[in-house]
Amino acid sequence: MIDRRTAMAGIVGMFGAQLFAPIARAAGVAMPPGVPVISEGPPSVQVFTPVQRAVMTALSDRVVPTTDTPGAIAAGVPTYIEKLLADWGLPGDRVPIVAGLDAIEARSRQDYKVSAAKATPAQQDALLTLAMNGALPTATTGGKTFFEAFRQLVVTGYYTSEIGMTQEREYLPVPGEYNGAFPYSQVNKVYAA
Template identity: 75%
Template sequence: MIDRRQALGGIAAMFGASLYAPLARAATAAAGKGGVVPVISEGPPSVQVFTPTQRAVMTALSDRVIPTTDTPGAIAAEVPAYIEKLLADWALPADRVPIIAGLDAIEAQSMKDYRKSAAQVTPAQQDALLTLAMDDKLPGGATFFEPFRQMVIAGYYTSEIGITQEREYLPVPGSYDGAFPYSNVNKVYSS
């Protein structure tokens, strides 16, 4: 079975130089230290990164990036805990600044527009807040959105749920059939 470190290495290759720095550090850490680096998902974060409000907003927004559909979403895959662990143990203090500032800006905009926390507004309102960040219409929106989205995607697709339920992990996906109808493909295979 593939582990998070192998999956992160593949993600680093996929995103290339534009990969958010803590993800890149985590993906390449084992090679630089002879493989003696703790796995990202083990244990609690070494420091508390988020306030309770920021954690609630980050959790709600993670669910909007990868919501539960016919497969489990980001919350079921424990992506919020992964993000906090990544920022606590693999990010430099400067790497955390745009994420925390972005969550605070989204929360402030939500209180201004909806008079509720971003964690408590409707999914459509959360989508609107994320769109404002993506379009850089919030303070620090652009520097928040892409790293946040990358962390959610990496956390999801390196989790057991992401690898086994959203995608199908088969080390050898079967025999070759050059005439296999594309309409019969059920899931995308990952390795």
């Protein structure tokens, strides 16, 4: 089966030049000297407060929700995000994510009188839309900077997970014979190789 690092290298092309730095480092695209190889196990440092972690988890589930396949939470995306930011992210890389989570939490408490983690899915979608459109100012960066980086982290974490590679996509090392006239209507899932 394909390993996570190989899958991450494949995702680099999806985001192009706007790739969030920790993802690029983990994929081996922009490896600065002195950055150690990522280890198994828990993150080397705590990146999020409990409130930020809860908000990040809830918002991850809105970016890749559970449908007929498991979503971001089942795929372990929140753990992946914290591990990636702790072990591959430089302190400056964490700033837009942490500031964005804090801004979303503050806006949720202001607008909905509840933590963003406890907001309804529609309210969480509205908060993410504000961030996506740059209408959610943060202390250090714009909400749009947060949204782009956060979306990349969630999508990369999901599609490089075992669930993303085997249940969302269909893993076939050799997909079969070539058929140039195969009807698109008969394609069940996208192939991952």
